[in-house]
Amino acid sequence: MEDVRRTTAWVVTRASHVKVDSSELEKVVDNIQGSIPKVEWNFEGIHYFDNGPLTVQYLFVLDALNFCFWPDKDLSYDHLALGLKAALQNDKSALDADRLQSYTEMGIKLSKMLGPELRELLKWPRPLPLEEERVRLLHEVGLELERSFKGEAANLVKSCGNSAVTLVALVARYFPGFRDHSLYKGHQVFLYKRAQIFAADLWGAFKGQGYGRFYDMSSITIFADYIIPAVLRQNGVLKYSSALSSSIDSNDEIAPGSEEEVEIRACTIHAVEKMRELIESKFRKQVLSVEMDLWLWSCGVQNPSLQHHRTLSIYY
């Protein structure tokens, strides 16, 4: 994850649309006295968990589809999690690698999984945002799991040697849909939101044991989605230019890969890394970005009036 830290820090030094406000950042850290309020993984009670390999399959499929809910105002991440959970409770083989690629009825392969099948799986009554991309990513997951990991995401996790950094690298190497990077002023910037969140979800769900045991969780950075930047903007840690502020406040779409979008995401990661460093130097406490993420994210999703940036993206 050094690439994520280094390249996002580089963006911060050149950013013109977004700034990290160090004194506001210090206020946030002082307010909580350097202790991150503890938020339980699955505080919403929406996730599938059976303490075994099927949970790993569930989390991998969940994070393959963990992006872009906002274009449908009634849809949220909770619907995705609850939909996949119900599908598994109903049929333990619902997320098998071959099912992700194809749709079978009475043992006959009819076609690849398509939008309508995905909607049926999630019990969502209308087309999902970026539905064709979601379907394509599911095919990719099913095919590559079958080709390289005997169909099981659990084998992918077993092959990382209890290193979250290796897991993220493996996910990005085998599954192109997880390669969340951008170009900024000619430089490659690494963000890896969904790949890192997969490691964090395993760690959270399995409480740091079994499939969730990683010796290097401190290497993971925060996950640059559309909720965390909105929380950091609201508490003053991120400052946007007036043009960007008014675009976001008027719900204009921000183009994926634009300077504005990359700066929002890179400054988010960097600001949280700075908060971590400050907590360590001022309060002598070690915190994980994953813990910071869960706290900030839970604050964000519990505040429906939060105005977030709108970018059509498969990455977050």
Ligand SMILES: Nc1nc2c(c(CN[C@H]3C=C[C@H](O)[C@@H]3O)cn2[C@@H]2O[C@H](COP(=O)(O)O)[C@@H](O)[C@H]2O)c(=O)[nH]1
């Ligand atoms: N940074 C960060 N972003 C996260 C998550 C999660 C869920 N993580 C699970 C892990 C433990 C908890 O118990 C959660 O269930 C989703 N998202 C992002 O939020 C957005 C969805 O928002 P809305 O449209 O309002 O549903 C979308 O970009 C989605 O990718 C997270 O943890 N961190």
